[in-house]
Amino acid sequence: MTTQHQPKTGANDNIASIRLSSVYLPLATPISDAKVLTGRQKPMTEIAILFAEIETEGGDKGLGFSYAKRAGGPGQFAHAREIAPALIGEDANDIARLWNKLIWAGASVGRSGLATQAIGAFDVALWDLKARRANLPLAKLLGAHRDSVKCYNTSGGFLHTPLDQLLMNASKSVEKGIGGIKLKVGQPDCAADIQRVETVRKHLGDGFALMVDANQQWDRPTAQRMCRILEQFNLIWIEEPLDAYDSEGHAALAAQFDTPIATGEMLTSVAEHWDLIRHRAADYLMPDGPRVGGITPFLTVATLADHAGLMIAPHFAMELHVHLAAAYPREPWVEHFEWLEPLFNERLEIKDGRMLVPTRPGIGVSLSGQVAGWTREQAEFGAKR
Incomplete structure (x- = not known):
């Protein structure tokens, strides 16, 4: 009988803190497609963005995001807030293992839909962190x-x-x-x-x-x-x-x-x-x-x-x-x-x-000063360095 062991790296790679932000981006003009004309939806006036900012013990950082249109933004943020503590202390290198850990943390609500969309913000942040640390575009x-x-x-x-x-x-x-x-x-x-x-x-x-x-x-x-x-x-x-x-x-x-x-x-x-x-x-x-x-x-x-x-x-x-x-x-x-x-x-x-394709490390984006004014809710986990 064999026993599976979790991969090990230095403590500096462990996730020290996470910040979640629920941001509502206003659209200049209400947007309508066929779903509006057929009466199934209302015109879209804003987009809900879920940002995840992850930092390791060694000071490496990653930025990820997910989004929802017309409905679902509060639900994504709530689910992300509930499962985020599962990442604290984990090795940021083990992205696939952490994805599985998060999907099982919320398995009772399924492995698709809002649950996976909430996980998406963490996953993108971890890949962004890995690429930034390697000094490579994603x-x-x-x-x-x-x-x-x-x-x-x-x-x-x-x-x-x-x-x-x-x-x-x-x-x-x-x-x-x-x-x-x-x-x-x-x-x-x-x-x-x-x-x-x-x-x-x-x-x-x-x-x-x-x-x-x-x-x-x-x-x-x-x-x-x-x-x-x-x-x-x-x-x-x-x-x-x-x-x-x-x-x-x-x-x-x-x-x-x-x-x-x-x-x-x-x-x-x-x-x-x-x-x-x-x-x-x-x-x-x-x-x-x-x-x-x-x-x-x-x-x-x-x-x-x-x-x-x-x-x-x-x-x-x-x-x-x-x-x-x-x-x-x-x-x-x-x-x-x-x-x-x-x-x-x-x-x-x-x-x-x-x-x-941007040549900047990671995804190659940083949050603008306008984001703070559109932020409705935040949650932080772990200890800031």
Whole structure:
């Protein structure tokens, strides 16, 4: 009989303190996609951010974050606050072991959803700490395949945006050097969707990268019709045409149409992504690092996706995903969303349709002075050095 022993390193690597912050980032304009137009949700006016700041006995620090839209912010903070003490005194190097410790600490509430999203902030902080200590950008620590990633803009194409403004937004994105534009579709009036896509395609030209996103608002017959009609516009992908958990329906669309199918952003576990992968339900898988539970599970999803020959296009949180996409073997896309920029002092650089991977250690971001004014609640654990 063998006994498993916990890996040992110096005491300086032990986690000495953790600070959690619940921050609410206001949005300049209420945001509406198809879920609002179909009455399922209200316009989004703010984003709840869960920050985790971790420091070791030796003084190494890491910053991580997760987020919630419309609802869930207080729940994420409450769960993180409850499980955070389990990390005090632990070796910060053992990231995978600590992820498992945290998921089992809250096992009664499951291994997906809010529970994993809360863990995501800790996991990202630990990877940031490890990369900073190595004096490497996160992408380099993971093993980068490239120093820039194709990027597309979503924030200018929401359904609350009038068509003339949408065209102006698209032009501004092109001028900034962004390589693709994504439009929201999924309105109750399908003809209005088609008109918007057709108008933007003419505006950008046939060769410019254009994507659409239905945000899960079509049923299977509508998705069949819309995918058939949208084939003519030479789209990079059609995103979330069906419910996020309809693997069989997405697989049927992926098999039938030339235009790639993209989905996965709403999933919150490796197991849920595996269901998409094994059904061949996506040509582009869209994992979200914070939602899936951090970098540790994201890397598992990426390995499974690569083995299946899939492309990836991580959802939201470009400050993190530019690093993770750079470490993916197949050429990915990263979603350009400037919404989170006020939280950080640093900015990502865009050039010739691509987002440059930061050369700063770790994720390469630090909290801006504005964050304090948006902070509603904090909790601290352990002893500050």
